[in-house]
Amino acid sequence: MTETSRPLLLLSNDDGFQAKGIQCLIETLRPIADLIVVAPDGPRSGSSAAITSICPIQVKCLTEGDGLKLYSCSGTPTDCVKIALHSFVPRVPDMVIGGINHGDNSSVNVHYSGTMGVVIEGCLKGIPSVGFSLCNHDADADFKPAYPYIRRIVEEVLEKGLPKGTCLNVNFPDTPKLKGVRVCRQTDGVWTQEYVPCNHPRGGAYFWMTGVYQNDEPEAEDTDHWALDHGYVAITPTKIDVTDYELKKQIESWNLHV
């Protein structure tokens, strides 16, 4: 990659480098930046911020040229960002970007999301970081309506930066006509009916994860889920300091002497 004045973006995802979502992200951002892509060598949905320490990881360069370097990595989404920053970037990237995810990462899904694992890792390393997700799990989902928003958000973050310790979780509803952007808070909700038991042919049960999402505040117009339900792009600013400062004060009066 030659030295240019173009921004340098590090991309990863949790659906693997072959996924349409990250290929679309590359297509969207290539005109405005040099890209280094280090993405898992296969699907890693639901990886959260998992890291691999028990076995080593391997990285292969698959594509190089015209402002794009693409690597596949045997590890998790978080591993991809870590190893990229450690060994595969020519300088600290201007942004770390996760996605475009095949599936919704709003509300409590932020905790399970490998896309947000990418973004949280970028943020932990002090780099402005943004995750993009589409509310459609299909391998052939239509990411095109998101393109202009993704470019606008990336340009705005490149210009304005993000405060240390905060990243953006951006979700797109699955609709061809997006109504605009809403800046949101994380919706309070819960997954229910999460497993389907099946019988193993040799005896014993096994369980497939499934689930029904229950929105505990469907009328709250400031939430990400509300925005998505009503056709808006949801931007949820997300902190990596997860301390509950209010409870911290209260617990100081507890009796914890032994």
Place this chain on the structure above:
Amino acid sequence: MTETSRPLLLLSNDDGFQAKGIQCLIETLRPIADLIVVAPDGPRSGSSAAITSICPIQVKCLTEGDGLKLYSCSGTPTDCVKIALHSFVPRVPDMVIGGINHGDNSSVNVHYSGTMGVVIEGCLKGIPSVGFSLCNHDADADFKPAYPYIRRIVEEVLEKGLPKGTCLNVNFPDTPKLKGVRVCRQTDGVWTQEYVPCNHPRGGAYFWMTGVYQNDEPEAEDTDHWALDHGYVAITPTKIDVTDYELKKQIESWNLHV
């Protein structure tokens, strides 16, 4: 498990059911509660809140009787809590407890921690949830000094509860003489030098995760890392709403029209 007035606690971890840490947790809590343990069938360190959706999970009952039921699970720590609550508890447990982890989960480690994956899942399900971790990775680490604090903290949480959406991340320094408890905030720090490259005998590199933790505020006496460095038990109240409300206000003035 017979109906009693004793509390019911759901235990899991990320080191696997055979680990000394969870066996010590069982030993500590058995006198004061009925226990259901659903723990991974092997090591799952660094699992964060990862979930398994690509393949099914299996659960085996290994021990039953005298107020203890122990299951092993083929999934992640978060899977363990989900499947336990879905299929293996006789009623909603009074608490979900993760640990005792072999290793420090303070500061930014909260994001990678499978122990905290357990705790965050319990919290997401509306159950008071606490994670216990010892700053020692050894398989034969000495967990005994933590016992009285674990019991006191569990009893206090059973009595007082925790606010919806907040759990506790409790870390113990590796010392036989604990100085008492400090209620803390998450330390600002970063992992550096995270990989060691090695040469594969058939050519090509592979990478082992390692790392040096850099504390970015070593003098801050209200942080969890300071408490641990000075011989105190660190309790860090931890939120599952990760919205950055301050940035939310600021971003509303950005130009995000397309």
